[in-house]
Amino acid sequence: MKALTWHGKGDIRCESVPDPKIEDGKDAIIKVTACAICGSDLHIYGGIIPGMEHGDVLGHETMGEVVEVGRETSTLKVGDRVVIPFTIACGDCFFCKRGFFSGCERSNPNKAVAEKMWGYSPAGLFGYSHILGGYAGGQAEYLRVPFADTGHIKVPEGLTDEQVLFLSDIFPTGYMAAEFCDIQPGDTIAIWGCGPVGQMAIRSAFLLGAARVIAIDTVPERLALAHAAGALTLDFLEEDIYERIRDLTNGRGADACIDAVGTEAEPRSSAYAMIDRIKTATFMGTDRPHVLRQAIQCCRNFGTVSVVGVYGGFIDKVPMGSAINRGLTFRMAQTPVQRYLQSLMTRIETGEIDPSFVITHRAGLEDGPELYKTFRDKQDGCIKVVLKP
Incomplete structure (x- = not known):
């Protein structure tokens, strides 16, 4: 598949990488229909986020269509249209049960590294440093979603990708x-x-x-x-x-x-x-x-x-x-996105807010590397970039 990958400060590439596969019974795979470049991605682009490795797939604002589910995934089926929170949460640990999903105790496999920096580890994040799990991100054609029953919200009929995509983070x-x-x-x-x-x-x-x-x-x-x-x-x-x-x-x-x-x-x-x-x-x-x-x-x-x-x-x-x-x-806080998903989806459904107002640039993945630069340099009136694989 095609994906945006990191190769050092200021070096983002659109290249072919292996397709994601189900690695655990609680996983799901989605075909990405829309993703975005986030302001915090620019910290990676600028080389100030430690723990990045060459070839890491970027992106943590993602949505799409479910194409495969693990045997232990109970709330998703193939064909469901979903938005994926940037915070990866198990749904069952001390913090998840209290609604503090971004403090999940189970989703960062590299938590020992994070503990050396911060005392305790937060949750794993998509596309954001091996300190936070080294998970492949969603600026790609496909995305593996761990703990998929907790890591999604289904999109109601009648809402466009652009209306709901930003439930993933911003x-x-x-x-x-x-x-x-x-x-x-x-x-x-x-x-x-x-x-x-x-x-x-x-x-x-x-x-x-x-x-x-x-x-x-x-x-x-x-x-x-x-x-x-x-x-x-x-x-x-x-x-x-x-x-x-x-x-x-x-x-x-x-x-x-x-x-x-x-x-x-x-x-x-x-x-x-x-x-x-x-x-x-x-x-x-x-x-x-x-x-x-x-x-x-x-x-x-x-x-x-x-x-x-x-x-x-x-x-x-x-x-x-x-x-x-x-x-x-x-x-x-690092946002416990799952805590807010349903209430904010309701605000979108009822017309209180349409988050798509912030989009200024739309393109395909192949244009992503140049749009990272445009976004960073605040050129061409760029406020928010949405990519459609």
């Missing part, structure tokens, strides 16, 4: 970011990053009752899309974000702040951000937490900082004194 992630804010009537929510996850967080914040959303970015197309959703937009290269948020909230600060950027904050945004960039380039640091710092400073006393941007290692110069003395609450 819609639940953006929704969780807003849910973490415990939004109350009249609240102002500030969101850093108007990429695909940020766009979903903006709309989710309004769905959950936010009175006002402040969206922060510098890319014109992203700011325009945020404005179209009703957000008040700020360009961080043109304005002092802290002072503007103070002005907009009568000096109090935002009720909650969402970091939808994570480790690769724009180095032009401040002197600290440039120092972060230098540290990572010279292997003196692993992450660039400028947005996290600013979100803490801009949040009101006893407010919430919600973090869904990807961080991988250690960060410094984080103003914990500010957070502690002002009573901030931190909420963060």
Whole structure:
């Protein structure tokens, strides 16, 4: 089959790889009908995710049609149309039973490596480093789905691939970011990053009752899309974000702040951000937490900082004194996608939201390597790429 594979920093190829096979009775194989390039895939493209190996198949936003099922798979049959969460979960362990699917204790066969980095291992992920299982991803013609009874949601008749594809990751992630804010009537929510996850967080914040959303970015197309959703937009290269948020909230600060950027904050945004960039380039640091710092400073006393941007290692110069003395609450997670699937599918079915609004580019797998570059460089108005094998 054809698939997008990793061969080093900036080197993504579309090439032939072996077809996936059933390896366990709980597996299923799907024929991929749509997949997407995620912002977190760009961290792999940029060479900052450890544990990648040459030839690894990428991609964790995937859906398709079931073509084969293992003997122990009870809820799927050949022909079912399904969306596959990026988090791989067994459904039966301590964490899965509590709805914390991204903390699954059984789905990462390389958990000993993850434990050395983080203390304990999260769940395995599709297409995202051997530290998290080394599972082949879904930017391919076919995908093996482990623990398939837990790792899917069936698509109702009448919904298109593009309407439901983002249930695999960015819609639940953006929704969780807003849910973490415990939004109350009249609240102002500030969101850093108007990429695909940020766009979903903006709309989710309004769905959950936010009175006002402040969206922060510098890319014109992203700011325009945020404005179209009703957000008040700020360009961080043109304005002092802290002072503007103070002005907009009568000096109090935002009720909650969402970091939808994570480790690769724009180095032009401040002197600290440039120092972060230098540290990572010279292997003196692993992450660039400028947005996290600013979100803490801009949040009101006893407010919430919600973090869904990807961080991988250690960060410094984080103003914990500010957070502690002002009573901030931190909420963060790798999204337990399965926890949100049915409720968000219902929101799509009832027309509350159509996540396909974020798509700007559509292509086949063979165009994937070039579109990785287009997405990374924010060229051609690119906000979200969908590939159709």
